[in-house]
Amino acid sequence: MAKKKKKTPPPPPQSVGLPAGGVETHAHLDMEPLDAEVDAVLDRAAEAGVSRVGQVFLGPEAYEAGKELFENRDEVFFIMGIHPHDAESVNGASLDAMAQAFADDARIKAMGEIGLDFYRDWSPFDAQRIAFREQLSLAREKDISVVIHSRDAAEETLEILDDMGFADRPVLWHCFGGGPDLGQEIVSRGWFASIPGTVTFPKNEAMRRAVAALPLHAMVLETDCPYLTPIPYRGRTNEPAYLAFTAAEVAHIRDVEPAAIWRATAQNAAAYFGITLPDNA
Template identity: 80%
Template sequence: MASKKKKAPPPSPQSLGLPTGGVETHAHLDMEPLDAEVGAVLDRAVAAGVSRVGQVFLGPAAYKDGKAKFADRDDVFFILGIHPHDAESANGVNLDAIAQAFHADPLIKALGEIGLDFFRDWSPFEAQRIAFREQLSLARELDVPVVIHSRDAAEETLRTLDDMGFADRPVLWHCFGGDANLANEIVARGWLVSIPGTVTFPKNEAMRRAVAAMPLGAMVLETDCPFLTPIPYRGKTNEPAYLAFTAAEVAHIRDIEPAEVWHATARNAAGFFGLTLPSHT
């Protein structure tokens, strides 16, 4: 009986040969299983060309408990806010704690991820609406960028941002999964669109058409790790190093070189978050 051929392992992120300077705009490195090996995860990202990683803390308690994990890393910046799933915790005490953290810690670069999630009912929709508006008001008060979570709620998310006067303010639409019409709505307001690893999934045709059509200057990249792992590692834990595969797929869709996507999205992210990147980026 003939032995079965072993399946070849997927290529490593380093094998794509992307240069230093990439920016991972959205990671949850304080979540399992990544929290057990933060240093190694970040070292693998550096080896794959990722120079900056945005660590998202979902609330002031997570920030207080988790920030020390990154004390010896100069490649990590922070994003802090109350997720719509936790909307009922957006009380005065926690909002005050977020404001104090922004004043005290220059590594916190944006308020997020905040917004609306009508896909799941893990938090009452009305509580989400209140929390969203209160955090948008706080962002205006602090004069900081916002990172938006919107799932099955695009129309209301856009309307809320418009009502709160956020057109032409610094807004990043996290984990974009929509079509070209939604991308146009976002870009027309002067905001950025963040492309996750799901763009590598063959069935996401509408999203791929949106990525082909939108301006490269309106785009950044993210993993949303440990979730949404791109092909060829789909089904495994996501991590910042895999951002390289998302960049390569965006480049393939747009028929340009991966390094062009890598550098352009890094510049866009640096401008949004106020980051310093390697001089050649």
């Protein structure tokens, strides 16, 4: 009986050869299993060239429970907002808690991820609409940038943002997965699109066309870890170090060097979130 050949392990993220200075704009490091090894995860990210990481807290309670995980990790900045799945928890108390946190903690750089999710009915759609509008109102009142979650709800998400006066305000479309038409809608309003690891999936042809067409000045990168792991680690827990593979694929689609995508998207993220990059970036 012939012996089975051992599978060749995927290359490590640092094999992409990216310099320090990359920015991971959307990570959930307070979620299992990443929360048990935050320091090791961030160290691996640094080895792959990721110098700044946006940690997303899904509401004020998650923020209060998880912020101490990053007490000694200055490369991490915060994003905080109530996800559409938890829309029914948006009320006067939660909005007041969010407003207070934004006032007290300079590490919180944006409100998110907020928006609409019609893919799953884990929260009533009407409640999602109300929660979205109430958080947008707070963001507008406090002049806070927003990070948008929109799944199977792009048309209505755009309508609400337009109705709330967010054209030409700081908006980042998290986990962009649409085609060229949605990309154009986002760019035409002066917003940013955040590209996740799903761009490495061969069947995402419309998304790949959109990434080819998006102006580079309107693009940032994310993992959405522990979800949406890019090839060649698809099927495993995602983490910020794997952002390197997303950058490499975007570079391949656009026929440029990965380092060019890495630097440009980092500079875009730094400008959007108001963070500084390392001196050597």
